[in-house]
Amino acid sequence: MWVWAVIWLRWYLVDYLNLRCEHIVRSSSISVMKGVDSQIVLDRMVSTKLSNLDNMGTQIALFCDANGRVEDIARLMKIDEQILIISSPEFSSKIRGMIVSGAGWDEDCSLLNGDDAIAHITLVCKDEIDPLSHFGLVNFDLLPDKVVENEDVLFSKEKIGGANVFEILLPIVKIDKIMSKLNSMGSEKIGEERWEFLRIGLGQSDIQDARGNLPNESGLGELVSLDKGCYPGQEIHARVDSRGRLTKQIVRIVSNSPIELGAHYVEDVGKINLTSSQYDGSVNLSLGISPIFESSKIHSKLSNGAPIKIEKINDS
Numbered sequence: 666m667w668v669w670a671v672i673w674l675r676w677y678l679v680d681y682l683n684l685r686c687e688h689i690v691r692s693s694s695i696s697v698m699k700g701v702d703s704q705i706v707l708d709r710m711v712s713t714k715l716s717n718l719d720n721m722g723t724q725i726a727l728f729c730d731a732n733g734r735v736e737d738i739a740r741l742m743k744i745d746e747q748i749l750i751i752s753s754p755e756f757s758s759k760i761r762g763m764i765v766s767g768a769g770w771d772e773d774c775s776l777l778n779g780d781d782a783i784a785h786i787t788l789v790c791k792d793e794i795d796p797l798s799h800f801g802l803v804n805f806d807l808l809p810d811k812v813v814e815n816e817d818v819l820f821s822k823e824k825i826g827g828a829n830v831f832e833i834l835l836p837i838v839k840i841d842k843i844m845s846k847l848n849s850m851g852s853e854k855i856g857e858e859r860w861e862f863l864r865i866g867l868g869q870s871d872i873q874d875a876r877g878n879l880p881n882e883s884g885l886g887e888l889v890s891l892d893k894g895c896y897p898g899q900e901i902h903a904r905v906d907s908r909g910r911l912t913k914q915i916v917r918i919v920s921n922s923p924i925e926l927g928a929h930y931v932e933d934v935g936k937i938n939l940t941s942s943q944y945d946g947s948v949n950l951s952l953g954i955s956p957i958f959e960s961s962k963i964h965s966k967l968s969n970g971a972p973i974k975i976e977k978i979n980d981s
Contacts, residue, residue, distance in 0.1 A: 681866040681950075682828055686790040686852035689860045690844075694757030695779035695834070696750040698764070702772040703748050707741075710767050712880065712898060714890035718743050721812045723821045723832075727880055727888045728752075728760055733901025735875040735883060736760070740832060742812050742819060749819075749834060751785060753872040763897075784840045788831040788852065789863055792824070796831065799850040818843065825867045861943040865950040868917055868978040874940040874952050879905060882954055884915040884978050911957060918951040919974040924967070932965045934958055934975065952978075 698707060708715040713726040722743050728736040737760050739752040752760055761776060768774045790796055797805050801815050807822045814820075819834040835843055844854070855863075864871060868884075875883035880902070889902050905911075916937070918924065923944040929937050935956045942951040955975065963975045 681863065682789070682791050683853065684791070686788055686794060686796055686847075686850070687855045687859065687863065688786055688788040688847050688852050689855050689857070690840070691785040691787055692754050693751050693785040694754040695783040695785065696752070696757065696761055696764075697777040697779045697783075698748040698750065699746060699775045699777065700773035701746060702768075702774045703746065704743070706768045706772055706774045707748060707750075707764065709894065709896060710763055711739075712890065712896050712902065713888045714893040715741070716893075717810075718748075720745060721814070722810055723812050724810060725888055727875075727885060728763065729880070729896070729898035729902075731897050731901075733879055733898035733905070734877050735872075735880060735885065738870070738872055738875055738885070740821075742821065742834065744812070744814070744819070749779070749783070751832070751834070754780075756872070756876075782837055784835050784837045786833040786835070786840075786843065786847075787860070788833060788847070789867075790829050790831070790852075792827050792829055794829075796850060796852070799846055825869060828867060830867070830869075858943060859945075861941065862945050862950055865917065865941055865943055865952050868952075870915060870952065870978075871941065874915065874954075878913075878954060881905065881911050882913040882915065913954050914957050915978050916953055916955040917976045917978055918949075918953060919976070920949040920951070920967075920971060921947070922971055923949050924951050924971075924973075929953075930968045931955075931973070931975065934963060934965060937975075 704715055711726040712729050718724055720743055724741055726739050726741055730736050737752050737756045739750050742749040764776055788796060807813055809823050812819050812821050817836055821832045823830045870884050875885055880886050880889050891903055891906060924942050926939050926942055931937050937953045937955045939951045939953040961977050966972055
């Protein structure tokens with residue numbers, strides 16, 4: 666029975682995407698930086714080098730504390746002399762405070778709260794589907810580090826596994842029009858539970874997986890640039906890098922039954938701290954911080970005997 670469950674779980678992960686697109690209106694916090702020095706100021710606040718963030722470009726950046734632990738994950742979009750910062754609503758006040766306090770008196774930089782003016786939609790489609798044509802962008806090849814604008818609506822695209830994940834920013838006054846277009850193209854509006862299941866299935870770390878952990882432990886090590894100027898947590902990150910060996914990693918856990926958040930003891934692995942978990946009625950997907958192990962996948966059991974599969978995110 667246990668062998669059958671493992672085989673079934675392996676099959677299911679290939680098929681977690683729907684045939685049609687799915688979209689969700691996010692509760693993200695939107696901040697707008699203005700001024701010619703905005704990028705310089707922001708670069709001092711994040712662990713990620715921003716020198717390659719060009720006009721109509723986008724990238725992910727990390728805010729870390731003095732101990733090198735993740736404070737927040739943000740998507741940045743540069744539009745002319747403005748930088749849009751899409752971040753977690755729970756920690757937006759703290760992040761905005763960090764940015765404001767980090768600007769010099771003689772620097773041309775201001776920060777605006779765009780929460781009541783800008784909406785954020787995430788659209789997930791299978792790789793072969795081109796949703797941009799429904800928004801007037803026919804045969805448009807959107808690169809993963811670029812932003813395209815059409816009728817005051819911004820689009821970016823990230824390829825994750827077998828899916829394309831589009832981030833859409835728009836004036837709130839246009840949300841009904843955009844939602845109507847999404848519905849007309851056959852996209853299904855989903856809620857937080859389905860989005861969590863999709864996100865975990867795609868292996869995408871969110872703030873609940875990363876906050877309080879070192880970037881490398883959360884699968885976000887590529888967002889740390891040790892060759893840039895000083896930033897909060899740089900000394901810790903350099904120390905971790907000099908050791909050359911991690912003790913923790915982020916993994917995905919697949920089970921046939923719900924698994925609660927928190928610490929779980931797993932045979933042949935040790936203690937795994939689950940940071941995200943979502944059950945869809947037949948399969949449970951979780952993300953967690955695990956001790957390092959060599960294999961890309963492990964079939965094991967929880968302490969209650971429930972069979973699980975553990976996958977390294979970067980190897981799945």
